Amino acid sequence: MKLFSGIGSVVLTFLAATGRVAAFAGSGLSHCLRPPFYGKQILRQLIEVGFYCLPVVALTTLFSGMVLALQSYTGFARFSAESAVANVVVLSMTRELAPVLAGLMVAGRIGASMAAEIGTMRVTEQIDALSTLSTHPMKYLVVPRIIAGLTMLPILVLIGDIIGVMGGYLVGVYRLGFNAVGYIEQTWNFIETLDVVSGLVKAAVFGFIVTLMGCYHGYMSRGGAQGVGIATTNAVVSSAILILVANYVITESFFSK
Amino acid sequence: MIDKSKIVWRDVHLAFAEKQVLRGINLNVLEGESLVVIGGSGSGKSVLIKSVLGITKPDSGEVIVDSQNIVGCSSHEREAINSKIGMLFQGGALFDSISVWENVAFGLMQTGSARGTTARSRAIEVLGRVGLDKTVADLSPSELSGGMQKRVALARAIIDEPEIIFFDEPTTGLDPIMSDVINQLIISCVRDLGATAVTITHDMRSARTIADKVAMLYQGQIIWHEPVSNLDNPGNDYVDQFVHGRGEGPIQMTIRQ
Ligand SMILES: Nc1ncnc2c1ncn2[C@@H]1O[C@H](COP(=O)(O)OP(=O)(O)OP(=O)(O)O)[C@@H](O)[C@H]1O
């Protein structure tokens, strides 16, 4: 009996949390569509997400592309399929690695700082102060961040795609001795629009997840510095998990025929 | 002339989880009146004024502003009510991502009633009234002392000359001379601008200077509400003990030896 009530209360807590996040997401999105818009805040967040995350995204995708070329070359040598390196690199980068890596890096870089900033504003009553100064906190704080996540992540991922393929090219040509023109030609002929598009759709969804979780956990934080710390951790962990789950769901819906 | 009530609390109950903070508040503030609320630390004074702003929501009872009950009103009505109110938060609640003058002019710029250099010069003028010169205007709030932050927050609360102003401990942390400047400022807000003011203070000298009436909050209820002239002969042992700061009396502090 105890066991059942224990399971029941866990399920209820989970459902309640899901409901709160969904309500928060719904309210955030609906505010995205209704004026007023805070241009300066939106610009600031676009720069924060787009510009300041570029180095980490570029570095991770570069090295992933490089290691992918190396791994697939040595691995495929076992059944003499070394020539497929270019195909493997471009396919894995655009469909999987660039969006997932960018999503996770941005979660660590931006999701955490959003939760910390908004959380601090919550516990120091700055969010309450906003509402006394004719400003809706959702519109002023949450909307600019969600817009930045939705729009900048696809751009970051597109750049990551190119850098990742370039990493594969560098290793393929200078380390493994592929023909330079041949490598590029093979990449170009192999890639399909859907590969890139599915990756960009993932990127937009991940951008939404990261910014939503950062804002949500910050917004709901309670109880001083400790509460803000907990919010930051929760924002990163929950976005990482949701990114991986969403990644599977989107892949399934794009490619399962 | 019949005195008109600006704010009325009618049988307001409010609890946080298990903890009952307000247990049936009945209180009214007349238009153009200056009310001072006194009471022990943690007795619910801040919660009382936040219930008017919609930051804390009463479990039952009515909060009436300009003869409109605002408990459970729509977010649209909420905005309209809050735009009439200026609030000095106990902790200041300054926005730390923007400069001092932008903090002070925040409400003006949000409503669009002033922009750019006009807003800036208005902000500097009001900063002058709280005893801060224009060299602080471009600093960040975190570069100011606690008392200076409090005065910036005060300037932000009064800049657009609201009909109702809440001051949560305006003189705490200020030296005696600056306290008097702030007291005079509060008086001039009420006398010259015709604002209705509710001030929370632990400073009896300040209470005597600015109050028309004094209300005492004790164990979740208003136990005394009379003109300030009765403060020395309140006819109530609790108020008498509190005003004279005696350790002996009906109010027992729960301290373990
Ligand atoms: N957000 C909150 N969550 C939980 N409890 C709260 C919250 N805000 C206030 N309380 C509780 O309500 C009670 C009253 O708080 P309030 O801030 O109104 O006290 P106060 O009278 O303003 O005290 P002080 O003079 O020290 O500022 C306190 O016991 C506090 O613990």
Ligand SMILES: [Mg+2]
């Ligand atoms: Mg207080």
